[in-house]
Amino acid sequence: MYTYNPISALLVFFVAGGLLYFLFRPAKGWYWVLKNQFISNEKTIIEDVLKQLYHFENSNNKVDMKTLVHMLSFSNKRIVDAINKMTVNDLIYFESDILKLTEKGREYALRIVRVHRLWERYLADKTGFHKIEWHDRAESMEHRLNHDEVEELSMHLGHPKFDPHGDPIPTKTGKMAQVKGVELPLLQVGAVGRITHIEDEPEVIYKQILAENIHMGSLIKVVENNSTRIVFLSEGEEFKLAPIVAANLTVAPLEKEVAVEDNVARLSSLNEHETAKIIGISRESRGESRRRLLDLGFVKGANVSIDLVNPLGEPNAYLIKGTSIALRNDQAAKILIKKD
Amino acid sequence: MKQNNIDNIIELSNELRWQIGDEFHDNLTESIYADAADIVKDSVRSNDSKRRFRLDAKIDKIVTSKRFGFPIMFLILGTVLWLTIQGANYPSSLLANLLLDTIHPALKSGAASLGMPWWLDGFLIDGVYLAVAWVIAVMLPPMAIFFPMFTLLEDFGYLPRVAFNLDALFNKSGAHGKQALTMSMGFGCNAAGVVAARIIDSPRERLIAILTNNFSLCNGRWPTQILIATIFIGAVVPKSSSSLVSLLAVIGVAVLGMAFMFGVSWGLSKTVLKGEVSTFNLELPPYRPPRFWKTIYTSLIDRTLIVLWRAIVFAAPAGAVIWLISNIHIGNESIAAWAINGMDGFGFLLGLNGVILLAYIVAIPANEIVIPTILMLTVLVTGVGVGEGAGVMFELDSINATADVLKAGGWTLLTAINLMLFSLLHNPCSTTIYTIYKETNSVKWTVVASVMPVILGFIVTFLVAQLWRLIF
Numbered sequence: 001m002y003t004y005n006p007i008s009a010l011l012v013f014f015v016a017g018g019l020l021y022f023l024f025r026p027a028k029g030w031y032w033v034l035k036n037q038f039i040s041n042e043k044t045i046i047e048d049v050l051k052q053l054y055h056f057e058n059s060n061n062k063v064d065m066k067t068l069v070h071m072l073s074f075s076n077k078r079i080v081d082a083i084n085k086m087t088v089n090d091l092i093y094f095e096s097d098i099l100k101l102t103e104k105g106r107e108y109a110l111r112i113v114r115v116h117r118l119w120e121r122y123l124a125d126k127t128g129f130h131k132i133e134w135h136d137r138a139e140s141m142e143h144r145l146n147h148d149e150v151e152e153l154s155m156h157l158g159h160p161k162f163d164p165h166g167d168p169i170p171t172k173t174g175k176m177a178q179v180k181g182v183e184l185p186l187l188q189v190g191a192v193g194r195i196t197h198i199e200d201e202p203e204v205i206y207k208q209i210l211a212e213n214i215h216m217g218s219l220i221k222v223v224e225n226n227s228t229r230i231v232f233l234s235e236g237e238e239f240k241l242a243p244i245v246a247a248n249l250t251v252a253p254l255e256k257e258v259a260v261e262d263n264v265a266r267l268s269s270l271n272e273h274e275t276a277k278i279i280g281i282s283r284e285s286r287g288e289s290r291r292r293l294l295d296l297g298f299v300k301g302a303n304v305s306i307d308l309v310n311p312l313g314e315p316n317a318y319l320i321k322g323t324s325i326a327l328r329n330d331q332a333a334k335i336l337i338k339k340d
Numbered sequence: 341m342k343q344n345n346i347d348n349i350i351e352l353s354n355e356l357r358w359q360i361g362d363e364f365h366d367n368l369t370e371s372i373y374a375d376a377a378d379i380v381k382d383s384v385r386s387n388d389s390k391r392r393f394r395l396d397a398k399i400d401k402i403v404t405s406k407r408f409g410f411p412i413m414f415l416i417l418g419t420v421l422w423l424t425i426q427g428a429n430y431p432s433s434l435l436a437n438l439l440l441d442t443i444h445p446a447l448k449s450g451a452a453s454l455g456m457p458w459w460l461d462g463f464l465i466d467g468v469y470l471a472v473a474w475v476i477a478v479m480l481p482p483m484a485i486f487f488p489m490f491t492l493l494e495d496f497g498y499l500p501r502v503a504f505n506l507d508a509l510f511n512k513s514g515a516h517g518k519q520a521l522t523m524s525m526g527f528g529c530n531a532a533g534v535v536a537a538r539i540i541d542s543p544r545e546r547l548i549a550i551l552t553n554n555f556s557l558c559n560g561r562w563p564t565q566i567l568i569a570t571i572f573i574g575a576v577v578p579k580s581s582s583s584l585v586s587l588l589a590v591i592g593v594a595v596l597g598m599a600f601m602f603g604v605s606w607g608l609s610k611t612v613l614k615g616e617v618s619t620f621n622l623e624l625p626p627y628r629p630p631r632f633w634k635t636i637y638t639s640l641i642d643r644t645l646i647v648l649w650r651a652i653v654f655a656a657p658a659g660a661v662i663w664l665i666s667n668i669h670i671g672n673e674s675i676a677a678w679a680i681n682g683m684d685g686f687g688f689l690l691g692l693n694g695v696i697l698l699a700y701i702v703a704i705p706a707n708e709i710v711i712p713t714i715l716m717l718t719v720l721v722t723g724v725g726v727g728e729g730a731g732v733m734f735e736l737d738s739i740n741a742t743a744d745v746l747k748a749g750g751w752t753l754l755t756a757i758n759l760m761l762f763s764l765l766h767n768p769c770s771t772t773i774y775t776i777y778k779e780t781n782s783v784k785w786t787v788v789a790s791v792m793p794v795i796l797g798f799i800v801t802f803l804v805a806q807l808w809r810l811i812f
Contacts, residue, residue, distance in 0.1 A: 006806040009689065013802065026611060128544055128618040158365060159357060175358070280370065289619040290366075296621060299373040308624070311406040312508035315517075317624050321377075324400075326504050326622040328511060 036140075044143045045074050045082040047112050050091065051142075053101050054109035064097045107174060114170045115150050116142040117163035122153060124164035125287040131210055134164065135200050164286070166197030166216055166250065181252030185230055185243045187222045194219055195234075197250035205248050212239055213333065217283035219264070220251060235282075235336060236265030263339055267304065267318070268332035275305040276337035285334040297321040298335055396626050403501050413502055417524055420489050424528070425562055428482035435480065436735075439473035463663055466732040471659025471709055474733065475651050478708035479529075482559040483644045486528035491639035494521075495630035503622055513602045514609025515552075516545035517622060523549075523601060526556025527594075530768055531647050531775040533558075538779070544616035548605045550776055551789045554768040555601040557594045560707030561763050565590045567711060568763075571743045572756030589760070597764050600796065612788075647771065654705035654770045659733075662702050662713055666720055666731035680721055690798060691758040691805030695721065695749060700762070705770045709733060710763070715742065718749035754808045758801040765797030 023031045052071050056063045065083070069076055083099075086092045091105035101109060119138040123129050129137065145153065151172065154160075161177045162168055168177040181196045195218055200206045214234070223238075224231035230246040232239055241249075270276055280300050281293055297320045298304075307324040308317035315326040327335075402408055447469060451461040493499050499521050507517025518540045526533030533553040540546040557565065569589040574582035665675040673681075676698060684694035699713040712733035718724070724745055736742045767790045768776070777786040 004689075006809040010803075010806045013806075126617070127615045129615050133614075159354075161358070171358075177358075283366070288617050291369075292619050292621055294369065294373050296623075297377070299377050300370060301374055302377060308400055308404050308504070310508065311404060311409045311505055314511070315504070315507050315620070315622065317504065317622075324624040326507070326517075326624060328507070328620050331620060 042078075042082055042085070045072070045078055046086055046091070047108075047143055048072055048074075049079070049082060049086065050101070050105055050109040051112050051116075053092065053099055054106065054113065057101060062098045064099065068099065110170045110174050110176075111150075112142050114172075115145050117167055117169040118150065118153055118157065118160070119145075120163045120165070121157055121160050121169065125157060131164075132203075132207065135203070135206075164216070165200050166195075179250055181250040184222075184232070184241075184246040184249040184251050185225065187225065187251060187253065189222050189225050191253055192219065192221050193251040193253040195249055196252045199248035199250075205245050208245050209241075209248060212241070213237075214239060214249070215282045215284040215334065219254075236263070236269055265337055265339060266333045267327070267335040267337050268329045270304070270306055270318075270332075270337065270339070272306045272309055274339055275303060276339045278302045278304055279336040279338055282334040282336060285331070289331065293331070293335065296325050297323070304337060399627060400501065400624070403498065404505055409505050413505060416493070416498070417502075420486065420493070420524075421527060423489065424482050424486040424559070425566075427485045428559075431481035431484075432477055435477040439477050440470070444470060444473065459667070462667060462731060463660060467659040467661075467663030468656045469659070470733055471655045471662065471706075472652050474709050474712060475655040475706045476648065478563065479560060479651055479706070480644070480648055482562075483529060483532075483647065484640065486559065487532065487639040487643040488636045490525060490528065491635045491643070492630045492632070495628075495635050497625050497627040500622065500624050504624060507622065509602075510605070513606035514544075514613075514618075515548045515602075515605040516540045516542060516620065519545065519549040519552075519605070522553055523556050523598070526553045526558060528559055529643075529647055530554050530556065530558045530772040531650065532643050534772060534775045534779055535643075541621075542617070542619045544609065544613050544618040545620075547613055547616060547780065547785060548608050550779060551608060551785065551792070552601045552604050554772065554789065554793050555597040555604065555764070557597050557764060558707065560769065562590070564707065564711050564763050565593055565760055567739070567742070568756050568760055571739060571746065572751070572753050575743075576753060593760050593764050596761075600765065604792070604796075650771045650774065651706055651769075654774075655709070658702060658705035658709065662709075662716075662733065663731035665702065666716070674720070676717060677721055680717065689805065690762075690801040691754045691808065692762060692801060693750060693755065696755075696759060696762070700766055704767065707763070707769055711735065715745055718745055722748050724748045754805060757808075758804055761804065762797045762801050765793050765800055767791070767794045 021029075023029050026032075049068065049072065052068060053063060065080075068083075069079055072079060083092070086105070087094070090102055091108060093100055093102055116138045119141045120134045123134045123137060124131075154172075159171075160169055166179060168179060170176045179197050181193065187193065195214065195216055198206070198209060198214070198216060218234050220232045220234040220239075222230065222232045227243065230241050230243060232241075264279060265276075267276070267278075278298055278300060281290060281298065285293065302320055305319050306316055307319040308326075310316050310326075313329075315328040316332070317324045317326040318332070403412055444465065447465045448461065451465060500518075502520050502524075503517035505517075506520040510517050510519050519537075521539065522533045522536045525536040530553050533556060534550050537546050537549040537553070540549055566586070569586035570583070573589045574586035577585045665679065668675050670678060679698050680694035682694070683697045687693040687695075687697045695714055695717045699710050699717055703710045703713050712735050715735065716731070716733045736745070767773070773786060773790050776789045777783070780786065
């Protein structure tokens with residue numbers, strides 16, 4: 001009837017399939033890369049340069065052309081062009097070979113930082129994107145929103161003061177709250193504090209922190225601190241971090257000697273036949289999921305126990321206010337309890 | 341008030357917002373909840389020990405236990421499906437007898453005695469009436485059995501435990517445990533499964549459940565699978581084991597559908613649905629004796645009749661189209677013959693043929709009429725001496741006669757296997773497509789849900805056909 005070679009048909013199929021894959025695979029597909037190249041115009045470069053300078057100046061580091069070119073992933077020529085233009089427009093100036101922001105440049109940079117952090121807040125509260133992706137998505141969004149859209153976004157989110165990593169969001173007028181606290185390695189053994197900031201750059205370290213399941217806003221107690229590792233207790237679990245990783249956590253030591261609840265734990269650590277009282281929901285649980293938990297009765301002071309253990313490990317069913325509610329472990333880890 | 345004053349107040353409010361801090365809003369909400377809880381504690385008296393009485397807890401311990409949980413689940417769901425398929429046989433053939441073998445000829449002779457022109461009589465009675473009658477005969481009995489049983493289980497409180505047991509599996513593919521229920525519902529009818537996805541309150545997981553429901557082999561497709569498996573797959577093994585092997589083949593296709601459901605769920609949650617909000621919670625309500633008659637009544641009205649009505653609305657024009665393409669001639673060939681010839685090449689590449697592809701296009705409204713359409717079209721192009729004429733769908737009483745027609749149409753074992761695969765992996769019927777649109781309110785997701793399974797079907801049948809031809 002019809003004659004053809006199945007092998008050549010298969011070959012054509014796999015070549016076409018492979019081509020489609022390389023064109024459209026998420027993030028690294030050629031189509032997306034080309035599209036990004038196309039979008040990243042001079043404005044993007046200028047804004048990225050401003051932001052880098054702003055961060056460097058805030059941490060009292062000096063930047064010359066070489067470091068800057070190294071930091072940004074654009075071609076040298078485009079960066080040099082952008083910098084020339086920025087000097088002409090009075091956004092930056094040179095002090096010998098060190099680049100500095102002018103007052104106007106600083107204002108512009110703050111605006112970009114504001115959009116970036118607001119957008120991270122938005123991604124955290126209103127969407128389902130994973131933490132790992134917030135930063136990159138905000139990186140591309142910060143160049144796209146105009147002034148009015150930013151104001152609307154801020155209002156929509158209730159004018160938040162901090163982004164989900166604990167970085168302060170500058171206001172419209174450039175005002176910015178202070179992050180309280182010091183880097184974790186600077187705390188003494190025995191010190192008690194609250195995590196107020198988790199740095200999301202560089203990504204390698206951030207991923208490590210996420211893998212450890214460390215939550216923003218949780219109380220910690222340092223139990224060991226030396227040059228090889230830092231060990232601290234938090235919410236009934238013990239965490240061990242290398243100093244370089246721990247340096248990305250900012251902890252505010254508690255000013256008053258509040259009675260630290262010793263047996264605070266996460267709901268996920270509750271065993272069958274144990275009962276506990278709920279202390280609160282970690283700030284790590286946001287937006288819709290947080291409201292849902294509150295709606296279901298996971299509020300301060302409520303009694304909770306395990307109703308059913310799942311045959312596959314999760315979700316377990318918890319008995320709360322006379323109702324049996326199943327929660328997955330990652331949710332239960334964000335509910336803080338005190339075991340009876 | 342003067343503008344100046346308003347500005348001052350706004351200024352002050354901004355200042356205050358700044359001072360009270362970020363956690364204020366959260367704390368406020370939480371304290372309202374906590375206060376409410378306190379008030380309840382003081383003013384509502386309840387007997388804690390009575391609330392979860394012992395029987396409840398005992399049943400729960402058994403149906404969610406490691407040892408018995410899964411066997412009980414498979415047993416119950418398997419029984420429901422078996423009862424549906426077996427139990428529907430008798431009323432289905434009764435309805436077919438009445439609607440197809442008695443009323444249809446009566447209508448034809450009535451039309452003849454009225455002197456109706458052949459084209460009007462063909463269009464209305466052979467086209468529209470026959471399609472509608474077919475859909476009712478095949479669709480109504482299984483749904484009238486399946487939905488009440490399923491609703492009874494739901495009402496009793498067992499189904500949330502199934503979701504509870506299986507959630508870990510669904511979680512791995514980014515879905516919600518309750519998708520186990522919408523999936524099972526899909527075995528009855530995909531349109532009903534899509535509606536059932538309302539029980540999933542997390543937007544992302546609900547969309548996943550809607551988009552993948554089509555991978556549950558629905559009632560309209562079970563008979564096709566069973567017929568083809570019996571004719572072709574049962575025939576390659578010794579007679580003694582043929583019914584067992586063809587049964588296993590059909591179950592294999594259904595299980596393959598579940599595998600696709602998990603795979604596609606995973607793919608969707610990792611790509612296009614990544615940004616949708618995802619929350620999880622699952623309430624396990626106390627068991628209660630089902631309200632038997634009320635359940636039966638509501639499941640018949642809410643699920644069966646609504647779905648059936650939609651199917652009829654869509655089947656009527658399909659019947660008309662089927663009759664028209666077989667009876668309108670361009671040159672000396674009917675439209676159907678032209679279309680079949682045009683698609684034969686592509687069909688062959690997929691291990692199918694033009695007849696099957698055309699049947700799946702015109703039978704988008706209802707999977708139930710795929711086999712009658714295939715038979716009619718095969719007779720139309722091969723000229724085998726059975727059937728009722730161009731555009732008149734038919735089914736044969738004996739499986740052997742059906743096999744003869746299909747073999748005359750050039751069917752091989754490969755055609756049969758690929759038809760079974762394509763029956764699993766093709767676009768949802770138009771009732772389901774319409775329901776998906778109603779539920780998601782989005783053209784985009786409706787298109788995704790309709791096109792994605794067809795593409796998957798093309799890919800799978802293509803690969804199977806090439807491998808088959810390489811090996812045999």
